[in-house]
Amino acid sequence: MIVAEHLTKRFADKTAVDDVSFTVQPGKVTGFLGPNGAGKSTTMRMIVGLDRPTSGRTTVAGQDYRALRAPITEVGVLLDAKAVHGGRSALNHLRAIAATHGIPRSRVDEVIDLAGIGSVARKRAGKFSLGMGQRLGIAAALLGDPHTLILDEPVNGLDPEGVRWVREFVRHAAGEGRTVLLSSHLMSEMAQTADHVVVLGRGKVLADAPLGDLVRAWTTTTVRVQSPRATELASLVAGPDIRVTSPAPGVLDVEGATAASIGDTAAHGGIPLHELTTTSGSLEEAYLALTETAVEYKTKEFA
Template sequence: MIELAGLTKRYGDKLAVDHLTFTVRPGLVTGFLGPNGAGKSTTMRMVLDLDNPTDGTVLIDGKHYRQLHDPLKMVGALLDAKAAHGGRSAFNHLLCLAQSNGIPRARVREVLDTVGLTSVAKKRFKGFSLGMGQRLGIAAALLGDPQILMFDEPVNGLDPEGIHWIRNLMKNLAAQGRTVFVSSHLMSEMALTADHLVVIGQGRLLADTSMAAFIAENSRSYVRMRSPQQERLRDMLSGAGITAVPGEEGSLHVNGEDAAHLGELAARHQLVLHELSPQRASLEEAFMQLTAESVEYHAHDGRPAGSGAPPPGAGWGDDWRKKGS
């Protein structure tokens, strides 16, 4: 279990982390989300005592990381996939970690096999691709068979097979009762992996809730209807006191009504429907809705300034235009 209480980090005038309080519990994959510059990496570094908090505390099973007797056997972390000596082989990189932490040599071969790097165990790290480096970083995190796992952007550089593998790995680790804390910008992957979400923006806590509750609380659900008798459909809904708004491809969007009820209503009026589909926002849509005011950097889509609001997704990826500039 990881417990944060009032955790704060200031760099000069910059408040990177602002009184964060939340708990990462065992048995769940907890997704850690936030726009670029939200303070996610800084928070993870403070969990591992790589940065000292300006204020507040963060405890791992009731202790500071520096107080842990066998840290790698308690916490495994991937924060930087490039954190290995370029001249060392994958095997020797892990062996150094194992020997300095009282971990048996046999465990090195086990984790190399787990992450799929056995065939390149003797290859030097400087020749690794980004995806291979990610796998080696995950192997290092697993080395001590820890109860707590922390991953910062673990799918960077992985191919589809690798992404599928790390998703199942994290789920299996949580199913074993371990604490799994993972930061990612890949919303579609978080939607498939995380059970619980912690969302921050500009260093402040925005949400600490289940995946289902987060989407329900931060998105609009509606029913999309399409009919070759669209005008009759609109009149029928209006006559029943139901408000519909135009949608894409000539559809109508209806809020606050059950799809089954709408289908029965159309049947009573002998209306043909080509579509009757409940719509629920994705994690990405819910996330963008919640963090709209917390994005520090906004990308530009090439339209002239003042031509409208930034498109969905602005603030992600190769951001170059700072908000307000």
């Protein structure tokens, strides 16, 4: 378990993290989201002792990370895949890390195979592509077979097969009861991976909730209806809390009513239906709505 309590970090007159509190439970994948500059990476760095909080504290499995006797066997961390000696091979990089914790070479071979870098294991890490560098970073994070994983943008630069592998791996790790904190800007991927979501914006916690609850709270469910008597059905379905629009002849988009209630209304009126489809909101829609006023670096919109 990872616990952050009233965590604050200031750099001169800039408050990067502002009174942040959350808990990452074991057995779940917790997605860590937020716009650029929201404080996600700074928070992760404080969890693993790379930055000292201005105030507040973090613990991993009930302890300060810096108090862990063998950190790599407790916490697997990927914060910067480029943090590797470019002149060393991937194999020697991992062997050097393993030697500091008494981890056998057989485990090095295991994580190389697990991360899919066997064919380049003896090549210099400095020559790696972005995706291969990410795989090496993930291999290093897994070296100590840790119970807790903290992964910052692990799928950055990976091809589709690599992205799927990371998704399946972290789901499997959580299924084994491990604690997983995962940061990513890929909302579609996070929607398939995370159980719980913590969202930061301008250094503050904007949301801390199960993924499904977050999506339902910040998006609208729409029912698409097609009928040759759509205009008649629209008048029957309409109500004070129901919004009906018609994007095309014979087509209705209904918000505020369920597909079942619309179907019952149509059946009662003898109105034929050609389509009755429920479209739920996405994590991306919820995220954009939630962080709309918390984006620090906003780009110009196209007309």
